[in-house]
Amino acid sequence: MYETELISQTVIDGDAERVIQLTEKALEKGFLAEDILENALMIGMNAVADKFKHRKVMIPEVLMSTRAMHAGMITLTPHLQKTRKLKKTKVLIGTVAGDLHDIGKNLLKMILESIGVEVIDLGIDVSLKEFIQSVRKEKPQYLMMSSLLTTTMPVMLEVIEELIKCDMKRGLKVVVGGGPVSEVFANEIGADLYFNDPFEVRKYFIEKYCTG
């Protein structure tokens, strides 16, 4: 009991080094990896996410905690059954052609990495061709596109159309977001998922791959 509490507190404090040490120690003591994940790491991270939601902490603190959480996850990975699926989840992410806004996208990337998702970042100003080629090469389960400009939003539609045309859309979930992108727009262009907040994306992944 004490061990798990200490680990979650250390995640809250954002001390990655110490989380690794404590996690190793807990494993040595015979704690189950699943137990450490759910009752220590997750609890700590959820507490931070909750505080963040209520504006009690600032984003750099959250990112330090996500880093600590990520470190703990890596330590646990060889011992975990449940998160295998999450580990194998690959996300391709990029800001669409003509658009240089990437703050929101980068945030999303860091938060996904913290829960062990592999994220391949294509950067900014990513063309239709680059998206298609990278999907072909990397075979991700998720393609995430960000757009902050009304002038660049249509690129998302073009990418989806091209994916369908090339018969690459099956088994691939397209997720869109960014300032002017709305749920309605996401539906119109045939995207599979829309989130306006990276923490919602995190919740979605955890619920889908880590629980039950």
Next chain:
Amino acid sequence: MLSAQQVEEIHRASLKILSETGVKVDNSRAVEIFSDAGATIEKHKEKVVVKIPAKLVEDCIKKTPGKVTYQGRLEKCDYTPAGVNVSFTTFGECNYIIDLHNHKVRPSIKKDCRESALICDAIDSIKVVERPLNPSDCPPATQTLHNAESIFTNTAKHAFIGAGNVHSLNKMNEIAKICLGGKEINNRKIFTATVCPVSPLGLGKDCCDIIIEAALLDIGLLIFSMPLAGATAPVTLAGALVLQNAEILSGLVLAQLTKQGTPCTYGSAATIMDLTHVDVSLGALEMALLSAAAARLAQYYELPSLICGGISDSKVPDAQAGYEFSYSALLCAQAGGSIISGLGVLEKGITFDYAKLMMDVEMSNFLTRVIEGMKISPENLALEIIDEVGQEGEYLTHTHTFDHMREQSTVNIFNRLKRPDWQEEGEKYLFEKAYKEAENLISNHRPDLLSKSQLEDISELISQYELELGINRDEELK
């Protein structure tokens, strides 16, 4: 604000950044221009870093014109910032507007671009128009052109517009020429092209293309940087300021190297990334401080400036919007920004509102007067008149009063009524009067119109370009 010594310090620090850290330049033509002028080019895996020697930067600053006239389509609309002159304008471009009739927020459309340009034309104190809104009902690839059309055809004042890419810039220039009735007759420059460096220390491909092409076409540039302290710039304001200064100077150097004498406006949108809300804040006191400091730097370089001031984070034209406008616009005005950009803008720069516009305009008229201060002169001291009236008389009917009474401040939509009169007029809140006033201006103002054939030519030019781009307007997603 900043002392002369602090300004020097920021300047020297910026030169150090430019020569030692360098700027990422994502444009081979621009890299060549920098290289030919003696900058050091470093090629890393996927990026090219340009390190600009201090002397080159300082030479280029000297070559940049200090006095800029923002020309309107008609000469009477020209605006030349000078000395303590400040002026106020809108901020662009917002994606949303609070509907004038039902007061609900919605995406802006081309009709709104036209109407907002028209109202800017109607308001005397607005000297230049910064494109306020985005026409979301137009094809994305030509939205900037539809915006230019909306502005050029509804006001004869000078406009600040972002072109997006160099093709649009050229088309925009053609539209401007049509407005002027053919290039041979008239060589006025009715718009300034806005470009944004990407913090930290990046000049993107389109940004460079536009700087080069605008310089070659003798079109002025607004080099508008927007470092966000805590996200794309140091969280400390001095760090954000020096980063922004380096970015603006890098753009200016490219412009001057392309063509010496290209007018450059020093543009500041520096603010914070609110690390609690994880979003920008444009009503933040930090933005006011950074803008005011930027105005001082622009003065040091003898450049005109466009700085953000008076933008609110509020969603509605409420007290927060009023406070945020007033204090920050005042600070910017005191610092001597040539053009203060923020009229009518809510929600951290994404929503435009007519009530806020009218309220801000009224306040900005006050501010313009406030910073002029009061004049102490024999005529104004009025000693003779004081002696003449003595202890018993009154001043109401004195000729001195008649001579000067028009100098008194007066209100247009602010309320100075006695309570009973205010009640009789329906107990109106300020924002209600503001919307009404905006409605009046939009329905009654008649701008200097272009001829029917000019209007047709512009619309034909855009349609033709859309055809070239393969855009079928009916098929467009709304």
